Amino acid sequence: MVFAVVRAGGRQEKVEVGTIVTLDRIKASENGTVELAPVLLVDGDKITSDAEALAKVTVTAEVLGDLRGPKIVIQKFKNKTGYRKRQGHRQELTRVKVTGIK
Template structure:
C-alpha cells in the first residue's frame, strides 16, 4: 500500500514506515502532521478522485530538523579579475510516515471556536 502526497509544492511516494526529507516545515519535533494525498493505492483499489480522496488519511510525525549539504557556487569573469564565492545550505525537515489508511466515510469537519 502506498500513497502519493504533496508537501511544500513537491510530490513524494510514501509507504508506512518510510522516512522522508522535505523542505523545512514550521512544526515542532514530535508533532503529528496530516499530509495531502493525491493518490492512494493498495493491491486492489486505486483512488485518485476528489471525493474518494477525502477518505484517505496520511499521517506523519516530525522526527527532526536538519540542514542539507553545503552547495558551493563560484562566479568569475575571465580576464576581469572578478571572482565571487557563495555557499548555501537547505533547511530540511525529516518526517516519519506513520499511517496510511482509507476511511469508510468522510472525516468529520473540525468545529471552529
Template sequence: MKYAIIEASGKQFWVEPGRFYDFNSLNVEPGDKIALTRVLLINDNGNITVGKPCLDNVKVEATVLGHLRGQKVTVYKMQPKKKTRKKQGHRTNLTRLLIDNIIN
C-alpha cells in the same frame, strides 16, 4: 503494498508507512504528529484510486523526527577577463517526517 503520492513543500512524494522522508522546512516541533491531506493517489494492495486533483477523506499521518540541514551546494560565479570571482555555499533547512499510517 500500500503507498500514496502526496504533495507537500511544493513537491510530490511517493510515501510508504514505516519510512522517513525529508521535506522542506516545516513550522512544527520534533515529536509532533501531523496530518498531510493533499493526497493525489493511493494504492491499497492493487486497488488504485486517483484524485482530481486530490482525494477527499484521505490523509497521511506522520510524526516529526527532527530538523536538519541538507547537503552543501556550492555556487561559483565568475566573469571572464574581469578578475571577478564569487564563491558561496548554501544548505537547505529540512524537516524529517516518519510516515505512520495512510488513512482512506
C-alpha cells in the same frame, strides 16, 4: 500493499506506513504530527486519483527532527574582468516518519 504519493515541499514522495522521508522544513514541534496532502493512493489493485475521493484520505506523519542538508557552493566567474563571486547554501530540512494512511 497500501502506499500513497504525497505532495511535500514542492515535490512528490512515495510513502508507506513506516517510511522515513526527508522534506523541506515544516513548521511543527519535534515529536509532533503533521498531515501530508495525498496526490495518489494505491490500495492493492484499487488506484485512487480523484480529488473528491482523496479529500477523505489522510496521511499522518510524526516529526523526528529538523536538520540541514549538505553545503552547496555557488561560484560565478566572468573571464577577463576579474569578476568572481562565491556563495554557499544549506537547505533547511525536516525528517518525518509516516504513521498512518487512512
